[in-house]
Amino acid sequence: MSKDTSAEDPWHSGGKLHPVLGTRDPQLADAQRVWGEDFEPVDLSELEGADPHLEDVGEQMRRLRDALTGIADSGADLAEAAELLRRAADIVEPQSPDQATRLASQWRKGGPGARRTNPVGGTENVIAPPLRAFGHPDGSVSARITLGLPYQGPPGCVHGGMSALMLDHLFGFANHWVGLRGMTAHYEIDYRKPTPLLEPLDMKAWVESHEGRKIWVRATIESGGELRVEARALFISANVPLPGRDATAPGEER
Ligand SMILES: CCCCCCCC/C=C\CCCCCCCC(=O)SCCNC(=O)CCNC(=O)[C@H](O)C(C)(C)COP(=O)(O)OP(=O)(O)OC[C@H]1O[C@@H](n2cnc3c(N)ncnc32)[C@H](O)[C@@H]1OP(=O)(O)O
Numbered sequence: 338m339s340k341d342t343s344a345e346d347p348w349h350s351g352g353k354l355h356p357v358l359g360t361r362d363p364q365l366a367d368a369q370r371v372w373g374e375d376f377e378p379v380d381l382s383e384l385e386g387a388d389p390h391l392e393d394v395g396e397q398m399r400r401l402r403d404a405l406t407g408i409a410d411s412g413a414d415l416a417e418a419a420e421l422l423r424r425a426a427d428i429v430e431p432q433s434p435d436q437a438t439r440l441a442s443q444w445r446k447g448g449p450g451a452r453r454t455n456p457v458g459g460t461e462n463v464i465a466p467p468l469r470a471f472g473h474p475d476g477s478v479s480a481r482i483t484l485g486l487p488y489q490g491p492p493g494c495v496h497g498g499m500s501a502l503m504l505d506h507l508f509g510f511a512n513h514w515v516g517l518r519g520m521t522a523h524y525e526i527d528y529r530k531p532t533p534l535l536e537p538l539d540m541k542a543w544v545e546s547h548e549g550r551k552i553w554v555r556a557t558i559e560s561g562g563e564l565r566v567e568a569r570a571l572f573i574s575a576n577v578p579l580p581g582r583d584a585t586a587p588g589e590e591r
Pocket residue numbers: 348349350351450452455505506507508509510513518519520521522523550551571573574575577
């Protein structure tokens with residue numbers, strides 16, 4: 338399997354995979370403590386060059402998101418915060434192009450695709466934890482994250498849909514890491530034990546096999562050394578027209 342991807346391929350937004358992260362990144366430092374030095378981070382080069390104010394706004398929004406969830410019984414006075422947030426929205430909204438324009442801009446040739454904005458890893462997306470994935474030399478990808486109250490399902494536990502979402506996303510990275518890409522066609526998941534909030538979750542995904550357009554992937558979530566969730570999926574190599582781009586002939590189908 339090849340890791341080569343081509344920025345010239347209009348159906349693929351990714352560049353070649355290479356380590357680009359600095360060790361100041363807390364999730365990378367955490368991952369290095371857990372998995373040692375024997376892995377390379379998945380390419381996140383599309384994050385370079387982002388407006389630092391955009392990164393900062395995203396970060397402040399996530400702080401608010403986490404601080405706000407479950408605050409109702411605390412007696413907090415939120416009047417000033419509400420006013421400041423209204424002002425912030427009044428500043429940003431008029432500067433933000435319509436959604437169709439922004440959608441197309443994500444998929445410009447050689448652009449970041451949805452990796453900056455997707456709901457799992459996108460730092461521009463407030464609902465994203467955001468999860469960061471790391472690629473290992475054995476072809477698997479891993480992520481470690483601790484989720485808070487915004488992601489609660491059963492009492493004190495991660496919402497099962499959130500687990501499914503994160504693993505589906507990791508499947509995408511597992512494909513990407515070994516030079517494949519596809520769409521989820523079939524997805525099955527077993528919730529073996531409750532998945533705790535507020536405790537580190539270790540996720541792993543890998544391509545088990547692939548033949549023609551079919552890619553079979555597997556993934557797990559562990560916490561405290563115990564298996565919580567395991568999932569299997571069939572991805573199918575498929576060509577989806579990119580927003581704002583002519584639907585010209587895609588590259589070779591796998
Ligand atoms: C482009 C940019 C890439 C950027 C890369 C960046 C890398 C960064 C990495 C990661 C970050 C992001 C990662 C995100 C990841 C998330 C993934 C999703 O959420 S995907 C959304 C949900 N999935 C759908 O919406 C699919 C909807 N379904 C379809 O469109 C079609 O069903 C499709 C394309 C999957 C297949 O349709 P057909 O018409 O092309 O092909 P047919 O002939 O039906 O199937 C081909 C073969 O597959 C089998 N097949 C199809 N579906 C099956 C199923 N559900 N179960 C079992 N077999 C199935 C069929 O039986 C057939 O097999 P036989 O060739 O006959 O042996």
